[in-house]
Amino acid sequence: MTDRSIELEVLRYNPETDSEPYWQRYSVPHHHEWVVLDALNHIKENIDPTLNYRWSCHMAVCGSCGMMINGSPKLACKSFMRDYENLIRVEPLAHFPIERDLVTGMDDFVSKLARVKPYLIPKQDKPVEEGEYRQTPAELKRYKQYSMCINCMICYSACPEYGLIPKFLGPAAITLAHRYNLDSRDGGREQRQEEVASGEGVWECTFVGACSEACPKHVDPAGALQQVKIASTIDWFKEQLSSWLK
């Protein structure tokens, strides 16, 4: 039931016609059960079909609809309009280049994700006939939380270090590397450490913790990064020690 209308201020940008982004205001009905994504869909269908934004699942699984809502990075499908005042400002995710309206360029994140090899690298390849790689519930529990990442890039938008140092590998990529490092079936940690323990890797993190506060899936990337730092520090001292002992 519509009880009132609400103002939505959206940052618009069309690289073909606009020299810079500008704000456009829309008046949308307020429904108690509506999220910001519903309001955007209402605009697209009824007011302005030229509005561009990404979305797919509408249930915080696909990770497509990350955007700045009143200055904070959020999933539009998880942000209820009833939790805001009469004016909601919607912008593309911070720290990423705008492609068009609320659509941002993901190339940097995707290439970083590929660099940390976020997939199982078995210790030893075995033929299919030998059966599956088995895992106990306790072994699953070690990494399960870090496997909940939906690549929505909200942690990159929240991270002030990524804003300052664009070459920083960033929260989600390092957390996913950690997820596979913790997997009992995996043997690829050494390969991932080449990126993760480099100057552009985990050491750019100063433990601000904004990533974990913003993460819509409660992955706690900041916690993962601190564990990676401890493990990398132990590695470093071990390597030094073994080179002295030679």
Next chain:
Amino acid sequence: MAKSNKPIVWGPFAAGGTVTAFVTPVLILLTLLAALGHVPDGLTYEGMHGFASHWLAKLAIFAVITLSLWSSAHRLRSTFFDFGLRRDKQIATIVYFMAIIGALASLMFLYCI
């Protein structure tokens, strides 16, 4: 990509952060109590002096002071960077140098006790 040598400064920083989180609030409380004239029985000057005379206590005091100083220096370095001061090498040199001076000073005091 080459692995970073950051662990050499981060290791003592992490250790210092842990020590600071546990020990510093207690030390502040005790110092404030002493400053207000309520010195707990076990913490009289003579008692503390006797405690600090033992080599094991000296080691513990040195570790607490040095790690806390290093932790603060490293945190200050990150803070400067976050506030937009990008001369990281110079800032790192200054803050770590100050922490080392503090560590050496505590070493001297402990030696003289």
